[in-house]
Amino acid sequence: MENSGRREFIKKFLSLAVASPIISYPEIAAASTKKSKIHYTFPDKPFQTIYKKGVKKGGKLVIIGGIHGNEPGAYKAVDILTEISLVQGEILLIPRSNFTSILAFKRGYNGDMNRKFAYIQEKDPDFPYVKKIQEIIESFKPDAVLSLHDGYGFHITNKNAWGQCIVIDEKIYNNFHLYKTANKVTNHVNRFVNRENWKFPVFSTETFHPDTNHKEQQKSLTYFCLSKCNVPAFCLEVSKQLPSLKEKVQFHLLMMEKLFELFSIQITPPFNSIYNDFLEKFRRKAKAEVVVNINGRSVLISGRKTLKIPRGSEVKFIDFKGKSGTFGVAEGVNLNWRSFHMGKTLKVKIKDDFQSLFSIYFQPV
Ligand SMILES: [Zn+2]
Numbered sequence: 001m002e003n004s005g006r007r008e009f010i011k012k013f014l015s016l017a018v019a020s021p022i023i024s025y026p027e028i029a030a031a032s033t034k035k036s037k038i039h040y041t042f043p044d045k046p047f048q049t050i051y052k053k054g055v056k057k058g059g060k061l062v063i064i065g066g067i068h069g070n071e072p073g074a075y076k077a078v079d080i081l082t083e084i085s086l087v088q089g090e091i092l093l094i095p096r097s098n099f100t101s102i103l104a105f106k107r108g109y110n111g112d113m114n115r116k117f118a119y120i121q122e123k124d125p126d127f128p129y130v131k132k133i134q135e136i137i138e139s140f141k142p143d144a145v146l147s148l149h150d151g152y153g154f155h156i157t158n159k160n161a162w163g164q165c166i167v168i169d170e171k172i173y174n175n176f177h178l179y180k181t182a183n184k185v186t187n188h189v190n191r192f193v194n195r196e197n198w199k200f201p202v203f204s205t206e207t208f209h210p211d212t213n214h215k216e217q218q219k220s221l222t223y224f225c226l227s228k229c230n231v232p233a234f235c236l237e238v239s240k241q242l243p244s245l246k247e248k249v250q251f252h253l254l255m256m257e258k259l260f261e262l263f264s265i266q267i268t269p270p271f272n273s274i275y276n277d278f279l280e281k282f283r284r285k286a287k288a289e290v291v292v293n294i295n296g297r298s299v300l301i302s303g304r305k306t307l308k309i310p311r312g313s314e315v316k317f318i319d320f321k322g323k324s325g326t327f328g329v330a331e332g333v334n335l336n337w338r339s340f341h342m343g344k345t346l347k348v349k350i351k352d353d354f355q356s357l358f359s360i361y362f363q364p365v
Contacts, residue, residue, distance in 0.1 A: 035311060035312040036311050036312070036343055037311060037312075037341040037342055037343040037364070038309055038311060038312070038313050038314075038315055038341065038342055038343075038346070038362060038364055039313070039314050039315065039339070039340075039341050040315045040316075040317070040330065040339070040340055040341075040342060040346065040362075041314070041315070041316045041317065041338060041339045042317050042328065042330075042337075042338045042339070043317060043318065043319070043320075043338075044338065045099045045100060045103075045327060046096075046099065046324070046327075047094075047096075047097075047099065047128075047129060047132060048082075048093075048094070048095055048096060048324055049092060049093070049094050049132075049136065050082045050092070050093040050095075051090070051091070051092050051093075052084075052085065052086045052090065052091050052092075052093070053086055053089075053090045054085075054086035054087045054088040054089050054090070054265070054266060055087065055088075056087060056088035056089070056266070057088070057089075058088035058089025058090070058263070058264035058265050058266065059089045059090075059143045059144075059263030059264045059265050060089065060090045060091070060092075060140065060141070060142040060143050060263075061089075061090075061091050061092070061142050061143065061144055061145070061146060061259070061260075061263055061265060062091075062092045062094070062136060062137055062140060062142045062144075062145045062146070063078050063081065063091060063092070063093050063094070063145075063146045063148070063256070064078070064094045064097050064133065064145065064146065064147045064148065064221065065077065065078030065079065065093075065094065065095045065096065065097065065148045066078070066095060066096045066097050066098050066099070066101070066102050066148075067097050067098050067113050067114050067147060067149070067221065068098070068101065068107045068108065068112075068113070068114065068149060068150075069098055069100070069101025069102040069103070069104055069105060069106050069107060069108070069109060070101070070105050070106055070107050070150075070240075070354075071107075071148075071149050071150035071151075071240070072102075072150065072245055072248070072353060072354055073148075073150040073238050073242070073245060073247075073248020073249050073251075073252055074148035074149050074150050074236075074238075074248075074252060075095050075096050075102060075148070075325075075353070076245065076248075076249050076278075076353075077148060077248075077249045077252035077253055077256070078093055078094070078095040078148060079095040079096075079324060079325070080249070080253070080274055080275075080277075080278050081093055081095075081256075081267075081274075082095060082324070083274075083277075084267045084268065084269065084274055085267065085268050086265065086266070086267055086268075087266040087267065087268050088264060088265060088266035089260075089263065089264055089265030089266065090265075091265060092136060092140050092142070094133065094136070095324065096324070096325065096353075097113070097129060097133055098113045098126070098129065099325075099327070100125065100126075100335050100336060101113070102325065102353050102354065103327055103329050103335060103351055103353070103354075104329075104335055105354045109335055109336075110124060110125045110126050110336065111124075111126070113126050113129070113130065114147075114219075114220050114221055115216060115219040115220065116130050116219065117130060117134070117219060117220055117221050117223065117224035118218060118219040118223070118224065119219070125336040133221070134224065134228075137224075137225060137229050137231060138228075138229055141229075141231070142231060143231075143232070143263055144231065144232045144233060144234065144259075144263060145221070145222070145225045145231055145232070145233040145234075146233075146234055146236055146256065146259060147221050147222060147233065147234070147235050147236070148235075148236050148252055149162070149235055149236065149237045149238075150163070150237070150238050150239065150240045150248055151163035151164070151165075151237040151238070151239065151240065152239070152240050152241070153239060153240075153241060154197045154198065154239050154241065155201055155203050155237070156196070156197060156198075156199050156200075156201050157197045161239075162203070162237055163237055163238065163239030163240055163241060164198060164199075164200055164237060164238060164239040164242075164251075165186075165200055165201050165202065165203040165237050166182040166185060166186055166200060166201075166202050166203065166234055166235065166236060166237065166255070167203045167204075167205060167222070167234070167235035167237055168182050168202060168203070168204050168205070168222075168234060168235075169204070169205055169206070169207040169208060169217060169222055169223055169226055169233070170204060170206060170207065170208050170209075170226075171204050171206075173208065173226050173232070174226075174230065176226075176232040178204075178232055178234070179202055179204060181232075181234070181259075181262060182202040182234060183202050184258060184262060185200075185234075185255050185258045185259055185262070186199075186200040186201060186202055188254070188257070188258040189251065189254045189255055189258065192254060198239070198242075200251075200255075203237075205217050207220075207223050208226075208227075221233065222234070222235055234259070236252060236255045236256070238251040238252055245282070246279065246282065249275070249278060250275055253271050253274070253275050254271075256271070257271040285357075286322060286323055286326070286352040286355060286357060287302070287322060287357070288302070288320060288321060288322030288323075288326045288350050288352060288357050288358075289301070289302045289321040289322065290302070290317065290319070290320055290321070290328065290350055290360065291317075291318040291319040291320075291321065292315060292316070292317055292318065292360070293314075293315075293316040293318050294307070294309060294313060294314070294315050294316075295310075295313050295314055296314075298318065301360055303358050304358045304359055304360070305358075305360050305361070306360075306361040306363055307360065307361065307362050307363065308363050308365045309362050309363065309364055309365065310364075310365060311343075311364045311365070315362060317348075320350065322352060322357075323352050325351070325352045325353035326350070326351070326352050326357075327350075327351060328348045328349065328350055328351070328360075329348065329349045329351055330342075330346055330347070330348050330349075331346070331347040331348070331349060333346075342362075342364075343364060344364070345361055345362065345363045345364070346361070346362045347359050347360075347361055348360045348361075348362070
């Protein structure tokens with residue numbers, strides 16, 4: 001998200017920016033401590049949280065996507081909800097809870113984030129994000145937390161697979177009838193499923209049992225919600241092995257449609273129409289524009305480009321304009337770094353989540 005001041009600033013200099021293929025940049029002496037290299041700076045990665053409230057009183061949900069970065073059905077489904085309005089109830093959306101892993105298209109670029117909710121070291125690059133998620137749940141006090149995933153396989157045919165099911169930590173925990181709720185949701189979704197192996201069962205990991213087979217789940221987000229916040233939580237899992245992103249998003253929306261009804265949350269436009277909108281947007285290629293400041297001079301780049309840059313220069317990425325998943329990934333550089341020096345040509349891939357849009361090459365001269 002960008003603030004309006006920043007937008008104004010960008011508008012102002014855009015009128016001055018010259019988009020010619022070869023640009024000479026003012027050389028700045030001693031700007032960099034390593035004069036033979038170029039110093040690059042990236043902005044903080046966005047951590048988007050969106051709150052929506054309806055006029056009518058209803059339930060409250062926190063909905064979290066993208067804890068695992070290679071599960072696009074999950075974070076795209078939450079992202080779609082950022083564009084709707086609420087008639088009844090309240091929702092707080094965190095579409096890209098692990099944006100670093102999303103950009104890397106890895107389950108966990110810094111290890112599995114869903115094993116860091118019982119304990120996380122302060123030096124862990126995921127620390128600020130895990131803490132933010134925990135603080136949001138603690139302060140918002142929702143009626144439930146939904147954590148969306150694209151798991152492996154199909155649970156109905158393979159009990160060791162986590163795809164295509166709703167995962168709960170216990171059938172009943174305190175006064176929360178997790179199984180009863182999850183079962184209503186799977187019954188609803190299964191009415192739309194014509195293949196037997198795509199049907200959704202409820203999978204209880206019985207994480208609170210002393211002899212549980214899933215001790216690792218005691219470090220998860222849903223276990224944190226139940227054990228530390230007394231908030232019921234559900235893992236909505238579609239399968240990674242569904243034919244395309246479309247089916248993954250569709251099943252996530254179907255699960256949320258029923259959960260919204262059960263928690264007295266009403267949205268507009270309705271779920272079937274937001275899915276059709278998604279299909280429409282899915283067909284169009286995402287576009288992006290990048291604002292880069294080189295030794296104090298800003299340029300706007302919207303397609304593949306090679307820039308010849310004097311050694312010792314300062315290159316600052318100011319803004320990645322596009323959809324919410326737009327950001328730059330410097331090839332061969334640790335994705336957690338915001339600032340680094342590079343003496344050879346640097347390729348920066350401009351991405352929209354897992355999709356590469358174009359690349360910018362910085363050639364030292
Ligand atoms: Zn997952």
